[in-house]
Amino acid sequence: MNAFENAQEQLKRAAAVAPIDPTLLNSLTVPEREVTVSIPVVMDDGSTRFFEGYRVQYSSARGPYKGGIRYHPQADINEVRALALWMTLKCAVAGMPMGGGKGGVVVDPKKLSRGELERLSRGFVGRLHLILGPEIDVPAPDMNTTPEIMAWMNDEYAKITGDKRGATFTGKPLDKGGSEGRSLATGMGGFFVFEALKNKLGLPAQMSIIIQGMGNVGGNAAKILQSEGHRIVAISDSQGGIMDESGLDIPAVEAYKKAHGSLKGFSAEAGRPSAREISNAELLELSCDVLVPSALENQITKENAPRIKAKVVLELANGPTTPEADDILFARGIPVIPDILANAGGVIVSTFEWEQNLKGEHWAESAVFTKLRNILSKEAGGVWQRAQALKTDLRRAAFVVALERLVK
Numbered sequence: 540m541n542a543f544e545n546a547q548e549q550l551k552r553a554a555a556v557a558p559i560d561p562t563l564l565n566s567l568t569v570p571e572r573e574v575t576v577s578i579p580v581v582m583d584d585g586s587t588r589f590f591e592g593y594r595v596q597y598s599s600a601r602g603p604y605k606g607g608i609r610y611h612p613q614a615d616i617n618e619v620r621a622l623a624l625w626m627t628l629k630c631a632v633a634g635m636p637m638g639g640g641k642g643g644v645v646v647d648p649k650k651l652s653r654g655e656l657e658r659l660s661r662g663f664v665g666r667l668h669l670i671l672g673p674e675i676d677v678p679a680p681d682m683n684t685t686p687e688i689m690a691w692m693n694d695e696y697a698k699i700t701g702d703k704r705g706a707t708f709t710g711k712p713l714d715k716g717g718s719e720g721r722s723l724a725t726g727m728g729g730f731f732v733f734e735a736l737k738n739k740l741g742l743p744a745q746m747s748i749i750i751q752g753m754g755n756v757g758g759n760a761a762k763i764l765q766s767e768g769h770r771i772v773a774i775s776d777s778q779g780g781i782m783d784e785s786g787l788d789i790p791a792v793e794a795y796k797k798a799h800g801s802l803k804g805f806s807a808e809a810g811r812p813s814a815r816e817i818s819n820a821e822l823l824e825l826s827c828d829v830l831v832p833s834a835l836e837n838q839i840t841k842e843n844a845p846r847i848k849a850k851v852v853l854e855l856a857n858g859p860t861t862p863e864a865d866d867i868l869f870a871r872g873i874p875v876i877p878d879i880l881a882n883a884g885g886v887i888v889s890t891f892e893w894e895q896n897l898k899g900e901h902w903a904e905s906a907v908f909t910k911l912r913n914i915l916s917k918e919a920g921g922v923w924q925r926a927q928a929l930k931t932d933l934r935r936a937a938f939v940v941a942l943e944r945l946v947k
């Protein structure tokens with residue numbers, strides 16, 4: 540099944556445990572609008588290449604469409620549809636006054652120069668500006684899209700439309716209207732959700748943690764969890780992973796990745812005899828208290844779910860667990876804290892950024908994180924209670940909470 544079929548299957552499963560308005564469910568089988576664009580980019584060698592891009596505007600029931608833009612060589616319309624549907628549910632479960640959308644461009648950004656990347660990002664806005672805007676659709680970063688890319692897009696939007704409020708793109712750098720705390724927000728939000736649920740889940744005070752993906756989300760989650768006294772025993776990027784039972788020094792791992800471009804060779808470096816290299820497939824199946832997928836969809840499937848040894852899965856990536864794998868993990872007593880709750884910190888702080896831009900305000904980081912913690916502690920508690928009442932898993936419960944808010 541592709542990611543969109545998985546997302547639709549999750550909807551059906553949630554609707555089977557609670558009475559959900561059938562008209563709403565029908566409305567969520569297709570997006571309200573989707574646009575495919577071809578973006579011409581003059582390359583450094585003078586040639587022109589055309590990149591395919593998408594924006595899917597799934598639901599505006601609760602407010603302007605909101606959701607990131609992904610740059611990835613395997614980006615495709617079904618993936619973007621799935622991500623846009625999950626955004627719709629995520630904004631609802633987080634109680635944000637936002638709808639759901641998502642964008643993607645089929646590109647390997649590592650193969651573009653900085654200038655080519657800037658022209659591509661500006662070109663994306665050139666093609667789509669008519670359907671973007673603070674009251675219409677507010678994109679944000681996702682995989683391979685950075686604050687700098689958001690700044691280029693924001694600038695291009697202002698040039699084309701004359702709207703200088705800076706509220707059309709979130710995840711911007713601080714000096715370009717970004718919010719304090721935005722770059723840490725998804726990892727921090729995951730931590731707040733985890734803190735709210737860890738006692739209910741029967742987890743120990745000090746935990747062993749495995750993280751797949753070391754980008755904005757996984758890298759920051761690793762730093763936050765380590766600074767809270769937990770042991771990060773394995774972490775990976777797209778090239779593979781490293782593990783060390785005694786705990787990895789995350790700032791050292793990060794410095795190594797920055798210097799060498801990947802984690803390869805880290806464990807062979809002098810002074811780290813207990814570290815070793817592992818594949819991404821192996822990493823998912825190691826014993827630990829908490830497994831934190833923070834990269835791509837479809838990582839925990841019916842094939843590897845029977846071998847997952849984590850006590851709990853905290854989904855910071857979108858869609859890392861397939862519906863069949865959900866059932867296997869539920870039957871094995873391994874709770875999955877679902878993406879639409881666990882990684883909602885990003886969109887919550889993006890919404891704060893949008894609000895600050897519209898009001899011309901700039902909030903302190905402490906204020907941002909206090910608001911974020913309050914929202915996520917409350918919503919995580921609500922989803923937990925709903926799961927208990929419905930005798931179901933946390934994903935179905937989170938979907939039910941979101942769907943009921945969408946009906947309203």
Ligand code: NAD
Nearest residue numbers: 681682683725752753754755756776777834856857882885
């Ligand atoms: P990113 O581009 O900053 O980092 C992605 C990381 O995943 C990189 O370290 C990359 O090397 C790694 N990766 C890619 N393919 C992999 C593979 N096959 N196996 C292991 N690692 C792999 O992206 P990000 O913003 O950190 O997003 C990661 C996930 O979190 C995505 O699912 C995204 O949709 C989700 N998410 C992001 C945000 C956000 O605010 N950035 C918010 C909510 C959810």
